[in-house]
Amino acid sequence: MLPAARRGGELTDELLQSGLWTDDMLERAGIEISDVPLVSVGGGIGSFVTADYLRIAGVAPDQIAVLSNIDFAWQTYEYLTGVSQIPRGERIRSDSASRPDNIWGFPSYGLAEAVHTRSLRPLWQLLVEPVGDDYYTPRAGQVFASLERESSRIGYPQMVIKGQVRMVRRRHGGGYFTILTQMPGAAQPRRMAYRSQYVHLAVGYPGLKFLPELQEFRTGYSDFHHVVSAYEDHEHVYQRARSRRTVILVRGGGIVASRVLQRLMDDRKRYGLETEIVHLFRTYVSGSHGPHAWSRRKGGDGFAYQGFNYPKSVWGGQLKVRMRRLEGEDRAAAYKQMGGTNTPYRRSWQEQMRTGRTDGWYRTMSGTVEQMMLDDGMVVSRVATRTGTIDVAADFVIDCTGLEADIAEHRVLADLLEHSGAARNPLGRLDVERSFEVRGAASGDGVLYASGSATLGGYFPGVDTFLGLQIAAQEITDDLARRGFCRRIGPVRSTTQWLRWVLGRQP
Amino acid sequence: MVPTLAGRIQTRLALLAVIGGVVTLIIVPVLPVPASVSLGDTYRNALLILAAVMVLGVGWEFVYHFLMQWRWEKDWPTLFGLVTLVPEGLLVWLVMRAGIIPGMTGTVPAPAFCLQFLAVWIVVWLVANGPMRVPFIRWRFRGGRLA
Numbered sequence: 001m002l003p004a005a006r007r008g009g010e011l012t013d014e015l016l017q018s019g020l021w022t023d024d025m026l027e028r029a030g031i032e033i034s035d036v037p038l039v040s041v042g043g044g045i046g047s048f049v050t051a052d053y054l055r056i057a058g059v060a061p062d063q064i065a066v067l068s069n070i071d072f073a074w075q076t077y078e079y080l081t082g083v084s085q086i087p088r089g090e091r092i093r094s095d096s097a098s099r100p101d102n103i104w105g106f107p108s109y110g111l112a113e114a115v116h117t118r119s120l121r122p123l124w125q126l127l128v129e130p131v132g133d134d135y136y137t138p139r140a141g142q143v144f145a146s147l148e149r150e151s152s153r154i155g156y157p158q159m160v161i162k163g164q165v166r167m168v169r170r171r172h173g174g175g176y177f178t179i180l181t182q183m184p185g186a187a188q189p190r191r192m193a194y195r196s197q198y199v200h201l202a203v204g205y206p207g208l209k210f211l212p213e214l215q216e217f218r219t220g221y222s223d224f225h226h227v228v229s230a231y232e233d234h235e236h237v238y239q240r241a242r243s244r245r246t247v248i249l250v251r252g253g254g255i256v257a258s259r260v261l262q263r264l265m266d267d268r269k270r271y272g273l274e275t276e277i278v279h280l281f282r283t284y285v286s287g288s289h290g291p292h293a294w295s296r297r298k299g300g301d302g303f304a305y306q307g308f309n310y311p312k313s314v315w316g317g318q319l320k321v322r323m324r325r326l327e328g329e330d331r332a333a334a335y336k337q338m339g340g341t342n343t344p345y346r347r348s349w350q351e352q353m354r355t356g357r358t359d360g361w362y363r364t365m366s367g368t369v370e371q372m373m374l375d376d377g378m379v380v381s382r383v384a385t386r387t388g389t390i391d392v393a394a395d396f397v398i399d400c401t402g403l404e405a406d407i408a409e410h411r412v413l414a415d416l417l418e419h420s421g422a423a424r425n426p427l428g429r430l431d432v433e434r435s436f437e438v439r440g441a442a443s444g445d446g447v448l449y450a451s452g453s454a455t456l457g458g459y460f461p462g463v464d465t466f467l468g469l470q471i472a473a474q475e476i477t478d479d480l481a482r483r484g485f486c487r488r489i490g491p492v493r494s495t496t497q498w499l500r501w502v503l504g505r506q507p
Numbered sequence: 508m509v510p511t512l513a514g515r516i517q518t519r520l521a522l523l524a525v526i527g528g529v530v531t532l533i534i535v536p537v538l539p540v541p542a543s544v545s546l547g548d549t550y551r552n553a554l555l556i557l558a559a560v561m562v563l564g565v566g567w568e569f570v571y572h573f574l575m576q577w578r579w580e581k582d583w584p585t586l587f588g589l590v591t592l593v594p595e596g597l598l599v600w601l602v603m604r605a606g607i608i609p610g611m612t613g614t615v616p617a618p619a620f621c622l623q624f625l626a627v628w629i630v631v632w633l634v635a636n637g638p639m640r641v642p643f644i645r646w647r648f649r650g651g652r653l654a
Binding site for chain 2: 108127129130131132295296297298311315317318319471474491495498
């Protein structure tokens, strides 16, 4: 029989049950140890922008290991935008200066597009937004292309180690061990332990959660065809609508619902279809809403309107300052006040919906679904409205509600909560300091950081956005500079590094 | 950059002093003033006008901050930063004509005033909407605060 280390090591009971691992424990388990100063778990945009910041702050690529199960940083993002109806040519919902490939946000996407396309149109839009025109937003393809360029500039692919991260545990004597299973699914998976002083977690969304009645339908009928999630591939719905008259029930009032409506309405016009759309809102917004004149969001026709995921001042204005000072229930209440499903007001979408309402093929209703049944190939949703219960029959239901699963659904986060001293914040997610250090998870001179969706509910609200990930990366880099791991990016370093970015030279 | 009140004031003072100062130094020799006015007096007047924009501007920032409270996003669109040159320019002009700016020599012709004011305003506005982020990477996340 092969020695454990050659087989790839086993997670022994001793390891599984102990919250503090010694080097000897791993040796006994036959798990090979590899040393690297900083490990970033995830490998999506969150890991990428953090690695980008650190590289610009003078950290060499061999000082960072990005442990990831995806091939390139924007792979999951590209998949999710694709299935939720934002192909490369469509514009995402992100500000011109929120560039994950450029920590300065200059030149902005709008300026770059104007130069690239030799058109003044993007600049005009930037000048008059949001009063005289919709917000300028970049095309998905432009975002991916610029990420690719930056990835190659900073040597990101060399930092990535493919595999499935199983857990992060504190190390006796300081720092952490991160267990990575390489080649998951192989007959003999090889486990590696990465011993590092710093760990950064950016594992993304823990998973999708479906509304109970949708889940019951899908499992009860074993039917994943008629009731689909907008976050999964559901191209068959659009294909079917092209072959015959189709009734579609769209659920949700957020950005993804807007995208799905746009696709359905674009197809309807382009191919001369007879698609009928019933749009169900749980909370129907009929106009401006909010507690007082200084806190009122626009809305209408069911939707709450907002340019981006959060009010703009969350990323740098007075709302950011205010949230940074709030604790506990006060913070949770502030999140609730600014939260709620919303979507941008876009003139082209308004025009499409207006046409649909006038011509009678786009109808909205407000209520909650009590039950869903399959009847003669149609999905019947029993909707409780203010005026009574109504049965809505549709060929397909597209769920755009986008509920996120609890963080404990993610194996690494669950392990962290159970064994490494991490706790939950007022919104139930991972509790982090203003520097994005995970509270309670320090290990000697080692620090565990987290950014992204898992940390929503902290002192900074916009965590699950491009700019939010960069703000977190900046806080983490500044904290690491204070600890002596990298250099602080001051005005001189920032300017010289920006010039290197412009010239496409390595940091 | 989405400003806070402190950030507005700091950004205004810093940009007008540095960028506005440089623009003023460059533009003064070409300002359309009568030949009888010395270059020294033109510089003196131009710098006093710039100082007046800074001092009065602190007051304007309180007004803008107050108006911003009616916006859900608590933001200040790029266009607002440009068109506010109209009321601000008018106020500085009126204050100057009323003789309230101390130390001015003679009178400044309207074309010279407009040229200097517009040049300073537009360059400062352009810098605030992009290049400022290059040396100061934390500036936009701190509501425009530099200190």
